[in-house]
Amino acid sequence: xxxxxxxxxxxxxxxxxxxxxxxxxxxxxxxxxxxxxxxxxxxxxxxxxxxxxxxxxxxxxxxxxxxxxxxxxxxxxxxxxxxxxxxxxxxxxxxxxxxxxxxxxxxxxxx
Amino acid sequence: xxxxxxxxxxxxxxxxxxxxxxxxxxxxxxxxxxxxxxxxxxxxxxxxxxxxxxxxxxxxxxxxxxxxxxxxxxxxxxxxxxxxxxxxxxxxxxxxxxxxxxxxxxxxxxx
Numbered sequence: 001x002x003x004x005x006x007x008x009x010x011x012x013x014x015x016x017x018x019x020x021x022x023x024x025x026x027x028x029x030x031x032x033x034x035x036x037x038x039x040x041x042x043x044x045x046x047x048x049x050x051x052x053x054x055x056x057x058x059x060x061x062x063x064x065x066x067x068x069x070x071x072x073x074x075x076x077x078x079x080x081x082x083x084x085x086x087x088x089x090x091x092x093x094x095x096x097x098x099x100x101x102x103x104x105x106x107x108x109x110x111x
Numbered sequence: 112x113x114x115x116x117x118x119x120x121x122x123x124x125x126x127x128x129x130x131x132x133x134x135x136x137x138x139x140x141x142x143x144x145x146x147x148x149x150x151x152x153x154x155x156x157x158x159x160x161x162x163x164x165x166x167x168x169x170x171x172x173x174x175x176x177x178x179x180x181x182x183x184x185x186x187x188x189x190x191x192x193x194x195x196x197x198x199x200x201x202x203x204x205x206x207x208x209x210x211x212x213x214x215x216x217x218x219x220x221x222x
Contacts, residue, residue, distance in 0.1 A: 033210070037152075043201060043213040086152060097142070098167050099203075099211055101154040 004091055004102035011108045018076040020105045022089035025070060029091040032065065033099070034074045037086045046074070046087075076107075084109045114138050115214035117202050123220045124192055131188045132217045134202030142166075143185035144203040144211060145177060154201070160185050161207065189219075197221045 004024045012018045024032065034046040049056045049063045049072070056063045062075040072089055089102040115136045124130055136143065144167075145157040158177045159167035165177065174190045189196060202214040 031210070035213075042215040043154075043203075045210060045212060048210060088154065097205070097207075098144070098156045098159060098169075099146075100156075104152045104154075 004089060004100055006087075006089060006102040006105045008103065009106050009108070011110065012079050014079060014081055014109055014111050016079055018079045018083070018107055018109075020074045020076075020087050020089075020107065022072040022074075022102050023070055024072065024089070024091045024100075024102075026091050026093045026100070027067070027070065029093060031092050032063075032072050033090045033092075034061075034063065035088045035090060035101075037088065037104070039085075043088070079107075079109050081109045081111060083107060115202060115204055115212055117200075117214040117217050119217060120215065121218050121220075123222065125222055126192055126194060128192050129188070129190045130192060130219070131186055132200055132202075132219070133184070133186045134214055135184050136202075136204040136212075136214075137183065138204055138212065140204040140212075141182065141207045142205050143179065144205075145185065145187050146201045146203065146213075148199040148201060148216070150198070157200075158185075158187075192219075192221045194221050 006022045033048040035043045060077045064073045086104045088104045090099045093100045118133045142161045144159045148154045157171045160179045163179045176188045178186045199216045201216045203211040205211040
């Protein structure tokens with residue numbers, strides 16, 4: 001079945017690193033994604049990783065993928081107050097390429 | 112030059128009414144989607160169209176009817192609105208099987 005899990009909340013201080021974790025179930029997923037949703041706003045694509053990669057770095061963002069454990073993480077270096085948002089991981093599932101989203105992690109960055 | 116646009120942004124209506132939400136993408140993508148985000152921020156796919164053909168229908172009540180007049184548009188019509196239909200509805204598009212880009216969302220409130 002499809003079940004993508006994330007912890008619900010994360011609170012960090014400005015300047016610290018944030019790590020948001022996600023576990024997924026579909027081992028055939030070709031891509032895994034991270035989306036950001038600010039209050040009252042839409043979904044912004046942050047980054048993605050192809051399933052044959054272990055790591056992808058994009059400026060302050062680092063994505064780690066452990067296919068064996070079906071575990072995905074997003075590390076945000078030097079977290080800023082503007083990073084406060086809900087972060088969703090998502091996997092591509094099935095032949096019709098639908099996105100299955102995690103429950104979302106609400107990141108709160110305090111000054 | 113918005114990539115994926117939705118109208119209206121907010122929609123407040125009475126139970127039992129019929130309403131439509133429009134979505135347009137100017138990215139030249141083949142595939143379009145509708146997702147529903149409930150009050151707990153959980154996101155779930157509703158429909159997907161590829162080149163104007165329905166390819167995903169995720170057990171959505173038949174009061175919801177998507178319509179794709181052309182490849183760049185996917186509208187969502189909802190009959191006999193119920194309280195439980197209150198949510199944020201997101202449209203997305205992608206090149207076939209590739210990364211999905213989301214619209215800003217339409218917040219539907221049914222009174």
